[in-house]
Amino acid sequence: MSKTIDYIEPIRISEHVTYFYWGRHPDHPVIDMRLGGGGLAVHRGKQAILVDTMNVPEEAVWMREYLSKKCGVREFRVINTHWHADHIGGNAACLGDPIIAHRRTRELMIKHAEALEAGTLWSHPPIPVVPPGFTIEDRADLWLGDYRVEVHRFEIHEEGHLAVYLPAERLLLAGDMLEDPLWALNLRFASPELQLAEYERMKQMDIERIVPVHSTRETILAGGYDKRIIDANAAYLRGMLAAADEPDFLTRPAADFIRNEIQRGVLTWWEPYTEVHEYNKAAVSRAAGKMADRTRKR
Ligand SMILES: [Zn+2]
Numbered sequence: 001m002s003k004t005i006d007y008i009e010p011i012r013i014s015e016h017v018t019y020f021y022w023g024r025h026p027d028h029p030v031i032d033m034r035l036g037g038g039g040l041a042v043h044r045g046k047q048a049i050l051v052d053t054m055n056v057p058e059e060a061v062w063m064r065e066y067l068s069k070k071c072g073v074r075e076f077r078v079i080n081t082h083w084h085a086d087h088i089g090g091n092a093a094c095l096g097d098p099i100i101a102h103r104r105t106r107e108l109m110i111k112h113a114e115a116l117e118a119g120t121l122w123s124h125p126p127i128p129v130v131p132p133g134f135t136i137e138d139r140a141d142l143w144l145g146d147y148r149v150e151v152h153r154f155e156i157h158e159e160g161h162l163a164v165y166l167p168a169e170r171l172l173l174a175g176d177m178l179e180d181p182l183w184a185l186n187l188r189f190a191s192p193e194l195q196l197a198e199y200e201r202m203k204q205m206d207i208e209r210i211v212p213v214h215s216t217r218e219t220i221l222a223g224g225y226d227k228r229i230i231d232a233n234a235a236y237l238r239g240m241l242a243a244a245d246e247p248d249f250l251t252r253p254a255a256d257f258i259r260n261e262i263q264r265g266v267l268t269w270w271e272p273y274t275e276v277h278e279y280n281k282a283a284v285s286r287a288a289g290k291m292a293d294r295t296r297k298r
Pocket residue numbers: 082084157158176
């Protein structure tokens with residue numbers, strides 16, 4: 001990844017939220033650059049909470065300088081939604097700031113530190129690993145003056161994953177729990193049934209708008225997603241599970257599982273997600289095998 005940052009686009013989501021979109025680069029060697037995504041900041045006056053630190057320290061430096069120069073921010077805190085490299089890559093630019101994450105995120109960062117620092121995971125460039133100094137469990141509130149920033153854990157996508165909910169704006173910053181057009185399935189730490197139940201729990205929240213990390217620029221510019229993306233991502237997993245036993249499952253394209261949502265304009269197709277879908281089919285096959293084993297043993 002180039003050290004010169006000329007690709008970040010700050011998109012103002014609301015008075016207190018800015019999305020730092022790193023764009024979509026279909027030929028980039030790093031998958032997260034091919035998929036497209038961004039870091040987020042919740043800011044008010046001189047204070048900001050960075051929600052994830054993007055891929056590499058240089059990007060986090062860019063985000064901080066922007067917030068300092070354009071918004072007058074002097075005091076930073078950081079939340080890492082989960083331990084994946086494109087969410088913690090810039091932590092080293094935040095030394096001295098409180099870095100907050102779920103306890104499991106800290107443990108998993110430390111467990112995988114050698115691989116993250118060597119750059120041997122997910123074709124991500126090497127990053128310095130700076131684990132959070134504060135850990136939480138299922139819920140916490142942070143404050144920017146009297147503006148409440150709620151942190152909620154859901155068992156979706158990765159262990160210890162946190163979402164940030166801003167009640168004053170009914171806005172959910174969903175990390176990688178929601179993604180357009182499909183999400184990366186990890187069914188090892190929590191069963192598919194549990195992850196689907198977690199989507200239901202998320203749907204019960206008073207949410208008007210949603211900003212995931214990996215999303216389509218045009219949708220973000222139009223104000224973000226609504227709750228239909230929760231149904232769409234849940235339907236993708238449900239459809240994959242229902243089809244896992246069929247003989248042609250491993251050759252079926254992603255379009256088979258998200259056609260309605262694409263047609264209705266809830267999701268937008270982006271070709272590099274073919275790769276994520278291939279990985280997901282393998283994950284679903286493994287999980288379906290395990291579920292069949294459990295049924296046989298009963
Ligand atoms: Zn992730």
